[in-house]
Amino acid sequence: MSPPKVVLTKDEAIGRRPNEVAAIANAGARVFILASGNLTREQMAHLFVATWEKLEKFALGNPSPFIAKVYKDGKIQLWRNRTQLLKIVRQSGL
Secondary structure, X not given: OOOOXXXXXXXXXXXXXXXXXXXXXXXXXXXXXXXXXXXXXXXXXXXXXXXXXXXXXXXXXXOOOEEEEEOOOOOEEEEEOHHHXXXXXXXXXX
């Protein structure tokens, strides 16, 4: 069994591009988007490190694939769940 795929990104449009949604769904990825894109690299890295335990708990508590947003205050919110991602893939024919 391969380890779960976790993606950390600041690309908020990733959940609106059918090809990228298909890649996420096919990989069974757990994607976390940094919702505050105006942070420095250091601030982004610090936020992901500071919230790592919350990210891990969230990832284990939600079936993959999914896309969740991570906010500057450390809040994590599910944006696209497994059902929504698979529906996008079916509708796009990918």
